[in-house]
Amino acid sequence: MTIEQIAKDFGVHPMTLQKWLQRAAVEDGDRPGQTRAEGVELREARKRIRLLEQENEVLRRAAAYLSQANLPGKGSTRS
Incomplete structure (x- = not known):
């Protein structure tokens, strides 16, 4: 599945889902921030x-x- 498909399933814009994923990675300590x-x-x-x-x-x-x-x-x- 792609980000676009998942975003469509959730009823959000793909960029919104991408931002959520980036924020989750920071919160989990997987990304700096x-x-x-x-x-x-x-x-x-x-x-x-x-x-x-x-x-x-x-x-x-x-x-x-x-x-x-x-x-x-x-x-x-x-x-």
């Missing part, structure tokens, strides 16, 4: 990295602000 689980994990990791970068920036700005507030001569007039 990213599995769905790895894709989900990667998206979650990227989201976490963005959040940590934002938190880091807030802390950096807070530290800079607090170090300026604790400078000697606070309360004196500056020119």
